[in-house]
Amino acid sequence: MFKNLILICFLGLSAVILGAFGAHALKENLSSEALSSFETAVRYQMYHVIVLLFVNTYDGFSIKQKRNISFLFFFGILFFSGSIYVIQLTTITAKSIWFITPLGGLFFIIGWISMIVLFVKKIKN
Secondary structure: OHHHHHHHHHHHHHHHHHHHHHHHOOOOOOOHHHHHHHHHHHHHHHHHHHHHHHHHHOOOOOHHHHHHHHHHHHHHHHHHHHHHHHHHHOOOOOOOOOOHHHHHHHHHHHHHHHHHHHHHHHHHO
16 A cells, blocks of 8 residues: 555656646747646646545555556556656657547546445445
């Protein structure tokens, strides 16, 4: 569990650093549309870091449930936010990796649905 929490803290730290980097260093180098996309990636990363902290410290989930939900959100951050960072910070174009960002979004959606299902099951018990 502590390994997950360390990784989650690293993801939170990197969201803060990337947010500051975007607000200051990229402001003059990216178009307003590109900067907005970068900010969306940072925001979604931080939202899901907060959810991961909840998931991994909530006693109502089993270790297996925590692992499965964490997997979904980790890969959501990696694919969704990560692909946007790559597109905005490198010469790799969105057209060349078009499928990665929505795949990350799908991981987020499945993670949220998984949590809903677990909570509905808890209500029924």
